[in-house]
Amino acid sequence: MxxxxxxxxxxxxxxxxxxxxxxxxxxxxxxxxxxxxxxxxxxxxxxxxxxxxxxxxxxxxxxxxxxxxxxxxxxxxxxxxxxxxxxxxxxxxxxxxxxxxxxxxxxxxxxxxxxQLPPIEGLAERWGRAVFHCPYCHGYELQQGRIGVLARSELAMHHALMLPDWGQVTLFLDEAFEPGEQQLRELAARGVAIERTPVRRLVEHATVELDDGRRLSMDGLFTMxxxxxxxxxxxxxxxxxxxxxxxxxxxxxxxxxxxxxxxxxxxxxxxxxxxxxxxxxxxxxxxxxxxxxxxxxxx
Incomplete structure (x- = not known):
């Protein structure tokens, strides 16, 4: 010793x-x-x-x-x-x-x-590169482009309402929660699009593939x-x-x-x-x- x-x-x-x-x-x-x-x-x-x-x-x-x-x-x-x-x-x-x-x-x-990351296929290998947690750290570099928010819970409202200052936001609910009437009004006021179809996986740079086969290309994604x-x-x-x-x-x-x-x-x-x-x-x-x-x- x-x-x-x-x-x-x-x-x-x-x-x-x-x-x-x-x-x-x-x-x-x-x-x-x-x-x-x-x-x-x-x-x-x-x-x-x-x-x-x-x-x-x-x-x-x-x-x-x-x-x-x-x-x-x-x-x-x-x-x-x-x-x-x-x-x-x-x-x-x-x-x-x-x-x-x-x-x-x-x-x-x-x-x-x-x-501890969401168990979405393709997310872990994109963490810190195309999937982020902090808008102040990574939002500016997305150049006001297409930004996805991957919901894990109702806390996704925080990201969804903040991130329109950095780009065009789509909130992927992924069956994590369903916004109430007041929350829907707040999202609409900030221009946030809502996608209810569950997420299957992430592909390419930051493309979200949904269970119905659609692919929505994003410049970056945020999740908690x-x-x-x-x-x-x-x-x-x-x-x-x-x-x-x-x-x-x-x-x-x-x-x-x-x-x-x-x-x-x-x-x-x-x-x-x-x-x-x-x-x-x-x-x-x-x-x-x-x-x-x-x-x-x-x-």
Whole structure:
């Protein structure tokens, strides 16, 4: 067992985790970052809406940020998964997938979430390329073209009423729900077409093939995924969770502290919905709050 103590450990080295790490590294704290290399947006060709980085490949943004953090002399970076996390009298023990145990006084969870996609044939391989979840991240590039909304539940109304700002919208109900009279009026007011025939599969770039054999060609599609934490670490530690219509996430306060003393959470793991810019902001707050907790443990 490696008993060398760190002031803080961050599990997850993507946007939120690196942002948290920068605050701690610049405070000259001994920092451990453990990263399994699975960014949620690894399927997307470009990232949008993040100040100063608009249009860059997300892997390039992440790689540059990681290199900047790793340049700080008090940072140790470990490419590994975390199999388990345990509270101890001095902080936390983290056991990696390859059997090593590392210790830290504070813990920041930035593990992100996994998307549970609709079981439509052809959707998974188009996720992040022709099928999206965030209009702000991907709507502009569709050039006011033909946009499909694939319903999973009544929450599809949110996408259907937003997306006319980005193009000509067709709502594919796919037997997920039936709009009420008021909802039909709202959709009509926004110029949204409604398609009730069930979806058979997706083909070509973003063409929706229906059960009756028709094919409706779209420039892009949007749907809501359900999410779950990418690892069970928060649950292992006993962190309180929140349930949202889009999935489960870790409950935090305004300073990104969880219900477990000494544990902070940030990024998509700690909010109902997110993007790169929000993850970076969350991480900065979590990193600063973690440092403050080391200085003022009773605050």
């Amino acid at each position: 490696n008993t060398e103590p760190f002031d803080a450990a961050i599990v997850g080295g993507s946007y939120a985790g690196v942002s948290a790490g920068l605050q701690l590294a610049r405070a000259r704290r001994r920092l451990l970052v453990i990263d399994a290399g699975q960014r949620r947006n690894r399927f997307a060709a470009s990232s949008h809406g993040f100040l100063g980085q608009d249009g860059r490949p997300p892997q390039d943004i992440a790689a540059e940020a990681q290199a900047q953090l790793r340049a700080y002399p008090t940072v140790r970076w470990v490419d590994a998964s975390v199999a388990s996390a345990t509270r101890t009298g001095q902080g936390f023990d983290l056991r990696t997938g390859d059997g090593h145990t590392l210790r830290a006084a504070r813990l920041v969870l930035a593990t992100g979430v996994e998307d 995924s359900w999410t779950r934490p990418a690892t069970p670490i928060a649950a292992q530690l006993g962190c309180a969770m929140e349930q949202s219509p889009m999935g489960e996430f870790v409950r935090t306060d305004a300073m990104k502290a969880t219900s477990v003393p000494g544990v902070f959470a940030c990024g998509d793991l700690a909010r109902a919905a997110g993007n790169v810019a929000l993850a970076v902001g969350d991480g900065a707050m979590a990193g600063a709050a973690t440092h403050r907790s080391l200085l003022f443990p009773e605050a």
